[in-house]
Amino acid sequence: MSEHRSKAAELYRTHGPAVYRRCLRILRDPEAARDATQEVFVKLIRDMSKLEDRETVLPWIYRVATNHCLNHRRNASRRGEDAAAAPLELADSVPPDTFPDRQLAQLILSRFDAATQTVAVGVLVDGMEQEEVAEVLGLSRRTVARKLARFLEQARHQVDRSWS
Amino acid sequence: MTARCPSDLALERHLLSPERSTLTAHLAACPACAARLQTMQRQGEEFLRYVYPATVEAVEAAAASGPSGAVRWLRWLALVPALGAAAALALFLAFPSAPPDDYLGIKGGGALGLTVFVQEGANARPVRDGETVPAGAALRFRVRTARACRLWVLSVDGRGQVSRLYPTQGEGGAVLERTADLPGGALLDGLAGPERVVALCAPEALPWAGAEAAVRAAFPAPGPEPVRRGAVVAGLPAGAAQDAVLLEKRP
Numbered sequence: 001m002s003e004h005r006s007k008a009a010e011l012y013r014t015h016g017p018a019v020y021r022r023c024l025r026i027l028r029d030p031e032a033a034r035d036a037t038q039e040v041f042v043k044l045i046r047d048m049s050k051l052e053d054r055e056t057v058l059p060w061i062y063r064v065a066t067n068h069c070l071n072h073r074r075n076a077s078r079r080g081e082d083a084a085a086a087p088l089e090l091a092d093s094v095p096p097d098t099f100p101d102r103q104l105a106q107l108i109l110s111r112f113d114a115a116t117q118t119v120a121v122g123v124l125v126d127g128m129e130q131e132e133v134a135e136v137l138g139l140s141r142r143t144v145a146r147k148l149a150r151f152l153e154q155a156r157h158q159v160d161r162s163w164s
Numbered sequence: 165m166t167a168r169c170p171s172d173l174a175l176e177r178h179l180l181s182p183e184r185s186t187l188t189a190h191l192a193a194c195p196a197c198a199a200r201l202q203t204m205q206r207q208g209e210e211f212l213r214y215v216y217p218a219t220v221e222a223v224e225a226a227a228a229s230g231p232s233g234a235v236r237w238l239r240w241l242a243l244v245p246a247l248g249a250a251a252a253l254a255l256f257l258a259f260p261s262a263p264p265d266d267y268l269g270i271k272g273g274g275a276l277g278l279t280v281f282v283q284e285g286a287n288a289r290p291v292r293d294g295e296t297v298p299a300g301a302a303l304r305f306r307v308r309t310a311r312a313c314r315l316w317v318l319s320v321d322g323r324g325q326v327s328r329l330y331p332t333q334g335e336g337g338a339v340l341e342r343t344a345d346l347p348g349g350a351l352l353d354g355l356a357g358p359e360r361v362v363a364l365c366a367p368e369a370l371p372w373a374g375a376e377a378a379v380r381a382a383f384p385a386p387g388p389e390p391v392r393r394g395a396v397v398a399g400l401p402a403g404a405a406q407d408a409v410l411l412e413k414r415p
Contacts, residue, residue: 008227009220017208018176020215024207025172037211038219042226058176128171136173 011051012041018058019044019065025125026069036072040065059136063118070117112151115139119147169197175204221328228325276405277308278317278363291411294392299413300354305330305361308343313365313405315340316375322357324386326379328372329361336369352413358391359411366404374400 019040023033043064044051051057112120115137122133123144130148134141170178170187178185178201191198281288283302291297305317314337317330330346331338338346352359360383364375382395397406 005224005228008224012220012223013212013216014180016216017211018180020211021172021176021204021207030210034215034219037215038222041219041223045223045227048227054181058173058180062173062176122171126172127169128173129168132171132173 007048008045011045011048015044015051015057015061016041018061022062022065023069026066026121027072032072036065036069040068043068063136063138066118066121067114070114070121074114112154116147116151119144120151123148169194172204175201179204179208218333221332225325225327228323275310276313276363276365276407278361278407278409279306279308280304280361280409280411281306291409294410294412296412296414297352299352299356299415301352301411301413303350303352303361305346305363306343307340307346307363307365309340309365309405311367312339312341313367314338314369315363315365316370316372317346317361317363318375318379319359319361320379320383320391321353321355321359322386322388322391324380324383326376326383328376335371337364337366337372337375340365352411354413354415356413356415358388359413360391360394360408361411362397362406362408364397364400364404364406366401368401370401370404 016037020033020037023036023040024030027033027036040061044061050060118137119133119139122128122136123130128136130144131141133139134144137144170190174187175197178187178191182188187197191201280291281304282291282297283304288304307315307317309315315330316328316337319327319329321327329350362379364370364378378397378399381399382397383390392410394408394410400406
């Protein structure tokens with residue numbers, strides 16, 4: 001039992017930083033990120049062998065942490081908490097004309113379903129290629145492209161409406 | 165720099181296995197990515213310095229509980245600020261001012277006495293030594309001391325799992341100067357079987373590792389019977405006092 005615990009502590013020391021960075025990126029608040037990191041790792045540690053596979057561990061961590069933290073934002077938003085208002089920071093690789101108003105685009109993000117949010121965050125916040133998002137989420141490249149196109153179309157529509 | 169900058173995930177791969185990274189050339193030539201990487205490294209250090217020590221216990225407990233039996237020990241100090249002021253006040257008002265005369269949780273007139281309370285609705289009821297409690301019960305604790313000391317509260321169960329209950333953070337143990345109702349609470353893990361709550365209080369700071377090792381040594385073999393029989397925790401500093409209360413968890 002003690003060996004099990006020390007192995008868990010070692011894995012947490014190795015992979016905890018990646019979870020924490022992911023949570024910090026999405027939640028934009030160190031306190032919330034700290035709590036979310038623990039909650040995410042408590043989920044991850046239940047499959048210890050998966051955590052030990054350095055080839056596949058990072059996409060898995062990324063997926064679980066992203067879903068958890070986006071869910072946290074959605075719940076906080078529903079409760080009207082301040083944390084939900086902390087805007088996501090878009091990746092440098094996102095062309096400036098993708099969103100005329102980036103902050104509005106971030107607000108619009110919260111109106112989409114979980115899968116679309118994860119795709120949009122992967123591409124627009126993390127600067128991932130669509131192929132990379134597809135691999136991480138276990139979706140086809142085509143599905144990722146479709147969800148992203150739908151998100152962008154609706155986001156632009158919302159932005160146009162807000163300006164008119 | 166014309167090549168597309170790597171994603172966060174690609175940078176994570178680089179940090180995990182730099183010797184296998186294909187990003188080295190890009191990072192050397194792209195100041196923006198080098199700066200991102202530095203920020204990520206700083207955040208990693210922040211995790212190891214502040215987040216890891218405060219949360220590793222919960223992760224270890226989850227690992228020890230296995231895939232289905234989620235351990236739900238709460239981080240006590242984190243629980244208290246989460247309560248609204250009114251709710252916190254109600255909880256403390258419901259706390260009995262003194263244990264009943266026939267209460268057996270504080271045994272004898274020793275230098276240290278531990279009282280375990282089980283939350284029942286809005287009230288907290290003291291538990292007798294060996295009493296059956298719901299396997300997922302919420303607990304609170306009172307500790308009485310005859311002199312100032314450094315306190316640890318731990319528990320050991322039939323699987324041999326030792327859990328750190330109070331304080332959940334820091335080294336050396338909490339300073340205890342008199343009888344105190346400890347802040348926060350804890351939830352049992354929902355698994356049936358005995359669980360012995362142990363309070364240790366030493367005249368000087370007692371490192372957590374020492375307290376944990378002493379309790380593990382007192383219960384070297386997992387199994388319900390050693391937990392039920394109980395044992396004196398040996399190897400503590402001179403003048404250290406101890407007390408324990410046995411709970412029988414029933415689903």
